[in-house]
Amino acid sequence: MTRRQSDVPSLQARGLVRHFGGLRAVDGVDLAVPPGEVTAVIGPNGAGKSTLFHCLAGAQRPDEGRIRLGERDITRLADHRRARLGIARTFQVVSVFPSLTVADNLRVGAENRTGASATARLLGLPDAARGRTRTAVEAALELVGLTELRDVRCGELPTGTLRLVELGRALASRPSVLLLDEPASGLDDTETGRLRVLLRGLADDGLAVLLVEHDMELVFGVADSVHVMAAGRIVASGPPEQVRENEAARAAYLDPVTGDAHGAADEPPSPSPRPPDDEDPRPLGVRGSQPPDEQGTPRDGER
Numbered sequence: 001m002t003r004r005q006s007d008v009p010s011l012q013a014r015g016l017v018r019h020f021g022g023l024r025a026v027d028g029v030d031l032a033v034p035p036g037e038v039t040a041v042i043g044p045n046g047a048g049k050s051t052l053f054h055c056l057a058g059a060q061r062p063d064e065g066r067i068r069l070g071e072r073d074i075t076r077l078a079d080h081r082r083a084r085l086g087i088a089r090t091f092q093v094v095s096v097f098p099s100l101t102v103a104d105n106l107r108v109g110a111e112n113r114t115g116a117s118a119t120a121r122l123l124g125l126p127d128a129a130r131g132r133t134r135t136a137v138e139a140a141l142e143l144v145g146l147t148e149l150r151d152v153r154c155g156e157l158p159t160g161t162l163r164l165v166e167l168g169r170a171l172a173s174r175p176s177v178l179l180l181d182e183p184a185s186g187l188d189d190t191e192t193g194r195l196r197v198l199l200r201g202l203a204d205d206g207l208a209v210l211l212v213e214h215d216m217e218l219v220f221g222v223a224d225s226v227h228v229m230a231a232g233r234i235v236a237s238g239p240p241e242q243v244r245e246n247e248a249a250r251a252a253y254l255d256p257v258t259g260d261a262h263g264a265a266d267e268p269p270s271p272s273p274r275p276p277d278d279e280d281p282r283p284l285g286v287r288g289s290q291p292p293d294e295q296g297t298p299r300d301g302e303r
């Protein structure tokens, strides 16, 4: 169902500061994540992107500044309460339940939002929210291309597929704001291309999407606005084509000589990223479902 953008609130940060001892990891950041757009935050390792992300998701409290969702001040709101307001997130280190199936992991996400009672389900009692949960899980499975893997235990899946499970879990909560922490990490080129199409579609459907990412091809291929962070501050902001030419952005991150250790190191971001391989009829998740490898061990916690 298409959302009207006016229905979806903006996530806004003003003057955010977060320090660890004497280090200002986030140093006076203003950021808007509006509905209908993909907003990207990029920058070198240690720039403060994850700390900013954690503050927006509610996993960390800023020392200064305010965060609003629409008119509501959510600066002091815990992460689970933000989730109920429609802010969903993924994790930089994949965080799924390895003993649960793909569908059950998504169900956890759906129930975070719908309030479906796990007790009612266990006891086989009627629960009005269960139908909503089922619908949300099916829709999210379809969106991330994991319907065929719905009954596979996550412990048997490789990292790239688990990233999609996480994204599916976030989508199953039917968020209005989607916060993504390096969602392309562990995805192959085809999966990343598909992720780009999915993110574009979600934004076009009215979601407010925040993308913290090192894959510059993805960022410059999907973002409506790009913010470059360095040493806790945003040093350049704007549409991708402007940021690509911005001197401060190039010096901080994009320039192949002075900058980035990930993705942009060998060449500047391509102005026209390779389109996804639409010829492959298999859904996104099924393509990535090779046997588990050394990096495929799922993790329960975040770094």
Ligand SMILES: Nc1ncnc2c1ncn2[C@@H]1O[C@H](COP(=O)(O)OP(=O)(O)OP(=O)(O)O)[C@@H](O)[C@H]1O
Residues within 6 Å of the ligand: 020, 023, 025, 043, 044, 045, 046, 047, 048, 049, 050, 051, 052
């Ligand atoms: N819990 C913590 N305690 C102390 N210092 C921290 C903590 N978390 C982050 N930092 C420091 O804050 C700074 C910003 O870290 P952060 O992880 O936010 O950067 P980043 O841009 O996300 O880096 P990366 O791209 O490597 O994930 C770094 O100097 C980091 O060492």
